[in-house]
Each structure stands twice: as structure tokens, then as C-alpha cells.
Amino acid sequence: MHTFEYKLLSEKLLTPSIVRQLSGIHEHKGKQELFLEASPDVLSSLLKIAVIQSTRSSNRIEGIVAADSRLKELVEMDTAPANRSEAEIAGYRKALSLIHESYEFIEPKPGVLRQLHQILYSFLTSEGGHYKNSDNIIEEKDSNGVSHVRFRPVPAFQTPEAVEKMCQAFSDAWEDPKTDQLLLIPLFILDFLSIHPFNDGNGRMSRLLTLLLLYRAGYISGKYISLEHLVEESKETYYSSLKSSSQGWHENQNSYVEFTEYLLGVILRSYQELES
Numbered sequence: 058m059h060t061f062e063y064k065l066l067s068e069k070l071l072t073p074s075i076v077r078q079l080s081g082i083h084e085h086k087g088k089q090e091l092f093l094e095a096s097p098d099v100l101s102s103l104l105k106i107a108v109i110q111s112t113r114s115s116n117r118i119e120g121i122v123a124a125d126s127r128l129k130e131l132v133e134m135d136t137a138p139a140n141r142s143e144a145e146i147a148g149y150r151k152a153l154s155l156i157h158e159s160y161e162f163i164e165p166k167p168g169v170l171r172q173l174h175q176i177l178y179s180f181l182t183s184e185g186g187h188y189k190n191s192d193n194i195i196e197e198k199d200s201n202g203v204s205h206v207r208f209r210p211v212p213a214f215q216t217p218e219a220v221e222k223m224c225q226a227f228s229d230a231w232e233d234p235k236t237d238q239l240l241l242i243p244l245f246i247l248d249f250l251s252i253h254p255f256n257d258g259n260g261r262m263s264r265l266l267t268l269l270l271l272y273r274a275g276y277i278s279g280k281y282i283s284l285e286h287l288v289e290e291s292k293e294t295y296y297s298s299l300k301s302s303s304q305g306w307h308e309n310q311n312s313y314v315e316f317t318e319y320l321l322g323v324i325l326r327s328y329q330e331l332e333s
Contacts, residue, residue, distance in 0.1 A: 060309055086276055108150070189253070
């Protein structure tokens with residue numbers, strides 16, 4: 058089984074490119090309080106837009122869509138879902154709201170991940186909160202529309218143990234003052250997606266967890282500039298970086314560099330857009 062050596066991995070990721078990205082994001086973080094104090098009305102408007110964009114984009118990446126008029130009603134919680142797609146969209150909005158309001162109290166532990174997944178599927182109550190009950194695969198389609206297996210995640214019977222080890226190793230590294238928490242986030246997200254612990258909803262969970270961990274580390278740009286929307290705009294690069302960084306994952310031979318550069322790039326862009 059893959060081992061989770063977050064402290065060691067984070068040290069290996071300090072390439073010149075990633076160091077420049079980290080420095081840029083740290084610099085923006087140092088100025089974010091000025092925006093929070095100086096522009097409350099602007100931030101309120103940006104928040105409303107970001108919630109809609111995040112809910113739309115994170116679901117649309119997975120092929121889950123609704124008409125704009127219905128999406129707005131679902132996001133504002135003014136209507137009940139009328140079909141499966143709307144139920145999944147409404148669940149994402151509910152989980153996103155919880156993260157916005159209570160991220161300080163939500164630690165990335167196995168039980169919490171299952172609870173967050175349960176909220177994601179709160180309008181499809183039989184499907185949420187349970188680890189996968191059969192092995193799953195991650196597929197991709199070639200230019201001819203033919204599906205190929207891109208990655209085989211952790212088998213179902215090993216999933217609870219893998220999630221437990223991942224969360225414990227992440228928690229230990231997160232509490233280490235010598236470790237840059239920002240650098241740990243792409244490592245955790247890639248590992249979560251490589252385990253693929255649920256039958257469905259893993260991609261959307263990964264984006265919710267990205268926001269959660271960023272907020273817990275003090276980086277708030279994703280609250281006002283939709284990271285999910287930025288990911289959707291760069292979807293091909295997103296999938297390419299995941300593919301590259303997951304090769305050899307089971308044997309601990311993978312490199313996290315490409316996915317780390319991608320995710321840090323999205324975060325940096327969100328801060329640049331927030332400032333502008």
C-alpha cells in the first residue's frame with residue numbers, strides 16, 4: 058500500500074518554480090486583511106457570485122448541470138431539487154455553506170470526510186457517507202471517444218485503512234511548524250483522489266476539501282474568487298497534471314510536482330483576480 062510521507066514529500070517539492078509560487082501566494086496572503094477591511098460591499102458581491110460559480114463549475118466538471126434559473130434558485134435554497142442533477146447541485150451548495158461557516162471546526166479526519174460526503178448527498182440520502190463497496194476505476198476518453206483506464210484507485214477492502222493512514226500522516230505534518238501547510242494541500246488532494254474512497258462524488262469532494270484546507274491555513278481567496286471555476290477553465294491541464302502525478306502512486310514512485318504546480322497556480326491566480 059502507498060505510504061503517506063507528507064513531511065518528506067513537502068521538502069522534495071521545493072523546486073525553484075514551486076518556491077516562486079509559494080512566495081507569491083504568501084505575499085498575497087499578507088495583504089488579504091487590507092481587502093477584508095477596505096471593501097466589505099465589494100466582497101459581499103464577490104461572495105454571492107463565487108458561490109454560484111463554484112456550485113455550477115464543480116458539478117459541471119462532472120457532467121452535472123441545471124438551467125441557470127434553476128441553479129440560482131438551488132444555490133439560494135429557494136426551491137427543492139426536482140431531479141438527480143438538481144439534488145447533487147443542492148447537496149454541493151449545502152456542503153460549501155458548511156465549509157464557509159464552520160471551517161475552523163472541520164478537521165480532515167476519516168469520520169469527518171464521510172460526514173461531508175453525506176452532506177454532499179443529503180438530498181440522495183441512501184448514497185452519502187459510505188466508503189465504496191466495490192473497486193472503481195478512473196477512465197479517460199481518447200480523441201475517438203474510446204474510454205481507457207487512466208488509474209486504478211485503492212481497492213475497496215483497503216480503503217478504510219488507507220484513509221485512516223492518510224489523515225493521520227497529514228495531521229502530523231500539518232501540526233509541524235517547520236512544514237508549509239500550503240504545500241501539504243496538493244499532496245493530500247492527490248492522495249485523496251488516488252484512493253477514490255467513495256462510489257461517486259470524489260472529484261467534487263476533492264474541491265470542497267481544497268477550500269476547507271485553504272481556509273484552515275488562512276488563505277481565503279477561494280471564498281470570493283471561485284477556485285472551482287478556475288479549475289473548470291483549465292480542465293485539460295487539471296486532468297493532465299493529475300494523470301502525470303498519479304503515475305506510480307501505488308509503488309510510491311510518483312512525483313507530486315506537476316499537480317502541485319497546477320494547484321498552486323490556480324490559488325495564485327485567484328489572489329491576482331481578487332486584488333484586481
